[in-house]
Amino acid sequence: MIREQLKRRITQAIQVAQVAGDLPPFDVPAFTVDHPRQAQLGDYSASVAMQLARPAHMPPAQIAERIADRLALDGMAAVDTAGAYLNFRLSPQYLTDQVDRILAAGAAWGNIDIGAGKSVQVEHGSANPTGPLTVASGRNVVIGDTLANALSAAGYTVQREWYVNDAGNQIRHFGESVYARYAQALGVDEPFPEDGYQGDYINDIAKAVIDKDGDRYLKMPRADARRALGKLGIDSIMDGVRASLARVGIHHDNFFSERSLYESGRFERVLPLLRDKGLLVEYDGALWFSEDGSPIRNSEGRGEKPENAVKKNEAVQVVVIRSPKVIAEPSERPTYFASDIAYVWDKLVERHFDRAIYVWGEDHQGDVPRLMAVTRALGLDTSRIVLLIYRFITLMRNGQEVRMGKRSGNIITLDDVVDEVGADATRFVLLSRSIDTKIVFDLDLVKKQSDENPVYYVQYAHARISSILRKAREESGDNKAGAARQSQSTGAGYQFAHPSELALIRKLLELEEVVEQVATQLQPHHFTTYAQSLATTFSAFYRDCRVLGEAPEVSAARMKLVQATRATLARTLALMGMSAPERM
RNA sequence: GCCCCAAUGGCGCAGUGGAUAGCGCGUUUGGUUGCGGACCAAAAGGUCGGGAGUUCGAAUCUCUCUUGGGGCACCA
Numbered sequence: 001m002i003r004e005q006l007k008r009r010i011t012q013a014i015q016v017a018q019v020a021g022d023l024p025p026f027d028v029p030a031f032t033v034d035h036p037r038q039a040q041l042g043d044y045s046a047s048v049a050m051q052l053a054r055p056a057h058m059p060p061a062q063i064a065e066r067i068a069d070r071l072a073l074d075g076m077a078a079v080d081t082a083g084a085y086l087n088f089r090l091s092p093q094y095l096t097d098q099v100d101r102i103l104a105a106g107a108a109w110g111n112i113d114i115g116a117g118k119s120v121q122v123e124h125g126s127a128n129p130t131g132p133l134t135v136a137s138g139r140n141v142v143i144g145d146t147l148a149n150a151l152s153a154a155g156y157t158v159q160r161e162w163y164v165n166d167a168g169n170q171i172r173h174f175g176e177s178v179y180a181r182y183a184q185a186l187g188v189d190e191p192f193p194e195d196g197y198q199g200d201y202i203n204d205i206a207k208a209v210i211d212k213d214g215d216r217y218l219k220m221p222r223a224d225a226r227r228a229l230g231k232l233g234i235d236s237i238m239d240g241v242r243a244s245l246a247r248v249g250i251h252h253d254n255f256f257s258e259r260s261l262y263e264s265g266r267f268e269r270v271l272p273l274l275r276d277k278g279l280l281v282e283y284d285g286a287l288w289f290s291e292d293g294s295p296i297r298n299s300e301g302r303g304e305k306p307e308n309a310v311k312k313n314e315a316v317q318v319v320v321i322r323s324p325k326v327i328a329e330p331s332e333r334p335t336y337f338a339s340d341i342a343y344v345w346d347k348l349v350e351r352h353f354d355r356a357i358y359v360w361g362e363d364h365q366g367d368v369p370r371l372m373a374v375t376r377a378l379g380l381d382t383s384r385i386v387l388l389i390y391r392f393i394t395l396m397r398n399g400q401e402v403r404m405g406k407r408s409g410n411i412i413t414l415d416d417v418v419d420e421v422g423a424d425a426t427r428f429v430l431l432s433r434s435i436d437t438k439i440v441f442d443l444d445l446v447k448k449q450s451d452e453n454p455v456y457y458v459q460y461a462h463a464r465i466s467s468i469l470r471k472a473r474e475e476s477g478d479n480k481a482g483a484a485r486q487s488q489s490t491g492a493g494y495q496f497a498h499p500s501e502l503a504l505i506r507k508l509l510e511l512e513e514v515v516e517q518v519a520t521q522l523q524p525h526h527f528t529t530y531a532q533s534l535a536t537t538f539s540a541f542y543r544d545c546r547v548l549g550e551a552p553e554v555s556a557a558r559m560k561l562v563q564a565t566r567a568t569l570a571r572t573l574a575l576m577g578m579s580a581p582e583r584m
Numbered sequence: 585g586c587c588c589c590a591a592u593g594g595c596g597c598a599g600u601g602g603a604u605a606g607c608g609c610g611u612u613u614g615g616u617u618g619c620g621g622a623c624c625a626a627a628a629g630g631u632c633g634g635g636a637g638u639u640c641g642a643a644u645c646u647c648u649c650u651u652g653g654g655g656c657a658c659c660a
Contacts, residue, residue: 037603038604045602045603050602050641051640060640083603085602170659283658286658288658324658335659335660362654365587365589365654366587391653392654433597436590437597438654452609452622456622460622521600525598532608536607543623546618583620
């Protein structure tokens with residue numbers, strides 16, 4: 001990357017200056033190379049001279065001069081000092097050469113190697129398998145998928161995983177709900193459970209079972225039937241979830257069953273690690289994880305927290321792992337947190353990912369400290385897990401907030417939204433803001449404004465370039481002589497000079513920096529900002545510079561430039577999981 | 585009460601300790617005998633929530649206050 005190259009050259013210049021006696025000896029500190037806010041100042045700038053004033057005992061401006069004198073830039077850029085700043089302007093020749101570099105990279109343009117093959121798991125989605133994929137979960141999967149794309153482009157080996165919460169109370173209620181609808185559909189007077197799932201899809205599941213298996217589940221013990229129907233229901237729902245995900249271009253490498261943590265005995269194998277450290281505490285008939293091994297105090301039943309778990313500042317996490325009060329069937333599962341323990345062990349130790357990223361909604365924010373605590377207690381480096389907390393979306397319809405709940409059956413599915421506004425616009429909306437910012441998803445507004453969605457502006461630029469390239473092909477068909485002239489010229493002798501040409505190349509080069517930014521900050525919205533900015537820069541070029549019908553070497557060079565632009569737009573859209581249409 | 589997140593033009597949001605804080609929408613005024621007008625240009629609009637601190641330098645880091653969102657169950 002250009003920034004890294006400049007950094008290296010600056011460091012070398014400082015060291016050369018030190019050897020030559022222009023600068024006193026000192027260790028070169030970490031410094032950054034940035035884009036100046038004012039474009040007229042240059043393409044890149046470094047304020048390292050400011051940092052060096054103290055160790056060098058010299059005025060910053062003088063340090064900057066001496067670094068500039070020793071810089072070996074090999075025609076890459078011109079350097080200028082402005083006070084303590086070193087300002088770099090990439091040379092037209094260097095920028096011209098970059099177009100060829102982009103075209104040579106092809107579909108791999110934008111890839112960088114900061115990941116160095118390290119393995120990362122991105123776990124996203126993981127919504128309860130008790131109902132269809134909601135638009136609320138849509139934000140989760142779009143964030144996770146885009147991050148996975150970015151990490152992959154950044155050189156990491158990435159696995160995309162969905163954690164299927166197929167154990168626990170909610171699943172039991174779900175199984176009871178399916179059973180009730182099933183029995184009712186067969187004419188049996190079966191009461192619907194109080195905590196049951198109200199959605200119509202439960203009826204659909206029940207009917208499908210009847211079509212396939214008739215009434216055989218009525219003939220087995222009720223508890224067995226409920227469990228079996230629950231399992232069938234989960235399978236059916238997960239099939240639907242996969243189909244919904246596919247519509248927005250999302251595919252997971254693995255669907256990991258929570259239940260499997262118990263069926264495989266993994267949970268029972270991990271527990272002794274905590275027991276041996278004295279971190280498992282018995283209290284009130286239940287088993288607890290206590291971060292410092294302290295006994296549970298003052299826990300008086302449901303609803304009351306253990307006293308020593310209250311102060312998070314004191315960093316003592318106390319969480320129940322297994323209790324007869326949690327679930328009637330201890331074989332099914334202890335608690336959610338118990339699963340977390342086995343699951344993080346599975347990720348980091350059994351499957352030895354270098355890093356595990358969890359994409360969690362803000363309702364799970366309180367779970368962060370306890371997962372950190374137990375990871376530490378297992379003797380694992382907590383920096384290997386990253387808990388990303390994103391804010392929820394607020395759904396508006398008819399000017400009113402839509403409250404959603406899977407249990408009430410009042411849900412807006414991701415499919416509903418995709419039907420209304422399309423997959424690309426849906427992804428763009430869900431991606432367009434920092435994960436720390438809530439998104440107000442106004443269905444009426446987005447539908448009405450879907451034509452004005454920024455994604456179309458970006459795709460329009462891509463379609464427009466495609467149109468130019470089509471036209472060029474048509475013309476070469478119509479005019480053999482012109483085609484011969486055009487094809488002979490590769491634009492090799494042409495050096496880009498128009499400000500709009502150079503600005504466009506600079507913008508193309510930013511893609512690598514944006515990939516780095518998304519992959520290190522784990523903030524996918526940078527892609528949307530970049531995509532719009534790239535489209536805007538292209539529009540300015542399009543306004544100022546004709547591609548077709550200019551002198552052959554100019555046309556040829558600009559053809560290459562727009563091809564590189566198209567490649568960059570297409571890659572950016574691909575990283576965001578969106579299509580790059582040839583026509584609109 | 586405790587913990588996490590946020591507060592930036594009218595609205596919605598970007599912003600990597602660095603120079604004159606940007607983008608979209610909206611508003612106002614303009615632009616095409618040009619490769620796609622789903623376009624483009626210009627203008628107006630800012631004490632970056634208040635206060636203190638760290639630093640050569642703070643929208644950015646620390647503390648504090650205010651306001652808003654979320655979380656604090658033997659639920660998931």
